[in-house]
Amino acid sequence: MAIRRTPFHEFHRDAGARLIDFGGWEMPVQYKGILDEHAACRSAVGLFDVSHMGEVRFRGPKALDAVSWLVTNDVRAMRDGQAQYTAMCNPRGGIVDDLIVYRLGEEDILICVNAANREKDYNWMKANNPFNVDIQNESDTWAQLAIQGRHAEAILRALTDAPLPDYYRFTRGTVAGVEGCIIAGTGYTGEAGYELFLPAGAADILWNAIHAAGAPFGLANIGLGARDTLRLEMKYSLYGNDISDDTNPLEAGLGWVTKLDKGDFIGREPLLEVKRAGVSRRLVGLIVEGRIARAHAPVLHDGQLVGEVTSGSQSPSLKQNVAIAYVPVGLAAVGTRLQVDIRGTLANATVAKTPFYKRPY
Amino acid sequence: MHYPPEYRYTKEHEWISVAGGVATVGITWHAQDKLGDIVFVELPAVGKALKADKDAATVESVKAVSPVYAPLTGTVTEVNTELEATPALINAEPHTNGWLFKMSLADAAEVDGLMDAAAYAAFAASDH
Numbered sequence: 001m002a003i004r005r006t007p008f009h010e011f012h013r014d015a016g017a018r019l020i021d022f023g024g025w026e027m028p029v030q031y032k033g034i035l036d037e038h039a040a041c042r043s044a045v046g047l048f049d050v051s052h053m054g055e056v057r058f059r060g061p062k063a064l065d066a067v068s069w070l071v072t073n074d075v076r077a078m079r080d081g082q083a084q085y086t087a088m089c090n091p092r093g094g095i096v097d098d099l100i101v102y103r104l105g106e107e108d109i110l111i112c113v114n115a116a117n118r119e120k121d122y123n124w125m126k127a128n129n130p131f132n133v134d135i136q137n138e139s140d141t142w143a144q145l146a147i148q149g150r151h152a153e154a155i156l157r158a159l160t161d162a163p164l165p166d167y168y169r170f171t172r173g174t175v176a177g178v179e180g181c182i183i184a185g186t187g188y189t190g191e192a193g194y195e196l197f198l199p200a201g202a203a204d205i206l207w208n209a210i211h212a213a214g215a216p217f218g219l220a221n222i223g224l225g226a227r228d229t230l231r232l233e234m235k236y237s238l239y240g241n242d243i244s245d246d247t248n249p250l251e252a253g254l255g256w257v258t259k260l261d262k263g264d265f266i267g268r269e270p271l272l273e274v275k276r277a278g279v280s281r282r283l284v285g286l287i288v289e290g291r292i293a294r295a296h297a298p299v300l301h302d303g304q305l306v307g308e309v310t311s312g313s314q315s316p317s318l319k320q321n322v323a324i325a326y327v328p329v330g331l332a333a334v335g336t337r338l339q340v341d342i343r344g345t346l347a348n349a350t351v352a353k354t355p356f357y358k359r360p361y
Numbered sequence: 362m363h364y365p366p367e368y369r370y371t372k373e374h375e376w377i378s379v380a381g382g383v384a385t386v387g388i389t390w391h392a393q394d395k396l397g398d399i400v401f402v403e404l405p406a407v408g409k410a411l412k413a414d415k416d417a418a419t420v421e422s423v424k425a426v427s428p429v430y431a432p433l434t435g436t437v438t439e440v441n442t443e444l445e446a447t448p449a450l451i452n453a454e455p456h457t458n459g460w461l462f463k464m465s466l467a468d469a470a471e472v473d474g475l476m477d478a479a480a481y482a483a484f485a486a487s488d489h
Contacts, residue, residue: 018397034423035398225397225424292401292421313423314400343419343426 006051007143007203015221022224023116025052030223038229038316040220041189042359045149047210048222050195051203054118054139058109062131067101067109070128072249072271074262078103083168083184086257087249088121089267093274094245095252097121098237100186102170110138110182110197114239128266143200147210148193148230150361151217156183156194158213164194176209178202188227190234190357226316233315233357235285235324241295242283242310242324251279251326281307282332285354288312288321288340291347298341299325299349306331309340315356322356323349362390362482365456369472370481371432374488376456379472386432387460388420388451391485396422399448404440404462411435411464413471418461420451433471435464 003026012019017028028049030037040046058067067075073086082103088096097117102110113121122137129135147155156164162173162183170184175196182197198206211219222230228238237243237252248271249258260272286293292314299307312323323340331338336351368376374392378385393399401421411417411431418429440462444450451459466472476484 029424030397033398035400229423291403292426294426316423 004052006049007200008049008051008207011207012049012221017221017223020224022052025115027052028221028223030225031221034223034225034229035316037220037222037226040218041149041191041222041226041230042317043149044218044220045147045151045155045193045214046189046220046222046226047214048146048148048227049144050146051143051200052115053144054113054115054121054137055142055197056111056113056122056125057136057138058111058133059107059136060133061107062133063107063109066129066131066133066135067111068263069130069265070125071099071101072254072258072265072267073101074259075101075103075109076262080105081165081169081171083170083186084257085168087243087254088124089249089265089271090245091266091270093248093267093270095239095243095247095249095254096124096245098239098243098254100184102182102184104172112144116240141200142197143203143206144195144197145206145210146187146189146193146195147214148187148189148191148222150192151214151219152191152193155210155214155217155219156196159209176206178205188236189230190236190355190359191230192359192361228311229313229316232311232313232322232324233317233355235354235356237283238311247283247326248274248279250274251281252283279329281326282329283310283324284327284332285352285356286312286323286325286338286340286349287352287356288323289348290321291340291342291345292321293323293325293340293342293347293349297323299327300339300341300346301327301331306338317357320356322352327351362485364389364478364482364485366478368456368478369475370478370484371430371475372484373430373432374485375429375432377432377472377475379466379469382469383438383463383465384433384435384472385460385463386417386429387455388429389481389485390455391488392427393452393455393459396420396425396427398423399451402444402448402451402461404444405437407437407440409437411437420448420461429461431464432475433464434467436467437462437464439463
């Protein structure tokens with residue numbers, strides 16, 4: 001399969017980005033350096049190219065029914081202009097993907113899916129469409145930028161007359177003269193900020209306009225490396241690491257988006273059973289002493305293997321080594337002392353309150 | 362990049378500076394550049410016997426763990442303890458203050474098998 005590039009590829013190259021293959025996409029992993037970029041987003045504002053994310057559009061009188069059948073959250077409770085985070089499950093209750101659903105209208109729903117799952121999700125949605133609604137893969141028609149940080153609002157205010165949305169709301173409007181943009185009050189960093197859906201053909205205009213408006217605020221380009229440390233500090237799940245087809249939303253800490261009483265949906269039966277019996281393991285945050293735990297490191301308790309790290313790094317904001325791991329429910333309480341086997345050496349770890357990071361404004 | 366001409370280099374992107382039978386070992390500018398921000402370093406114990414091409418140390422960036430191999434056979438005589446608190450020294454000054462460890466050499470002639478600066482610069486330039 002040919003490597004795919006976003007409409008911002010030339011800008012990344014010109015900015016001196018280091019490009020890597022990320023799920024078939026040639027993406028910037030860093031520009032100046034992960035620590036600098038992380039700090040810029042936390043202290044000022046950062047710009048992320050997230051055009052590799054996919055967009056699927058559901059249209060028609062039964063669009064909401066179709067989406068509700070596919071996802072765990074109660075999309076019928078949304079109003080126009082509202083966004084909702086959700087899981088999409090398989091019939092075993094495992095997670096096909098985690099998504100954000102945008103209600104453009106009663107008969108018009110846009111769903112943002114993970115880059116690596118674009119085709120998988122679209123095929124899954126088409127194959128599980130009992131209401132026969134119109135489902136279109138619009139991934140190539142949209143580009144997407146995230147503007148995250150305390151100055152994100154000021155930058156967007158300079159570029160649009162559209163009202164800026166609150167958290168998990170969105171507005172549609174013209175940004176930097178580009179019509180048909182969606183400004184969403186969502187993000188993956190824990191900062192205030194926005195995710196901007198824009199017509200792919202307008203990528204150049206938006207990139208230049210945002211940089212021009214952002215320069216006085218110290219706007220920095222942010223690569224996937226810092227995107228990962230930023231989300232890790234919030235314990236936001238990364239599909240493929242922390243959640244997968246073999247983990248269910250209840251054990252993954254996504255019970256809050258799993259509405260078992262909303263009516264039937266794919267995976268509801270096994271999830272009801274999990275809820276009845278109680279989850280056997282939980283995704284928890286760990287503070288690890290002295291060493292950096294990475295994905296797949298074994299987690300031990302009293303010398304016994306009890307779980308596995310799914311994500312881990314040094315937290316640039318906290319200067320502590322943090323990790324996300326599945327542990328048995330009996331060892332999931334905050335303060336529980338565990339060990340992580342890091343390439344043959346045991347490091348002490350403590351179950352910690354999450355998110356690890358809380359923004360100070 | 363400037364690679365000191367008096368050093369020798371390995372295909373694993375380490376540099377070696379030999380003086381009086383003791384070799385100082387670090388990772389090259391190219392190696393630290395590829396790794397990115399270094400946040401953790403694990404060094405061998407002083408007195409540890411090292412065998413050429415076997416694991417000697419570990420350097421970790423935000424995203425990746427990278428083993429450092431012993432460039433030569435010998436015994437660790439000193440480690441750079443400054444790196445415990447300031448691993449980013451390796452990024453800032455990879456060829457000088459960012460050195461990792463020193464080792465006495467079992468066979469000084471082993472050094473002759475390593476690359477000189479010109480050969481390494483060409484090797485690094487071809488490595489992406």
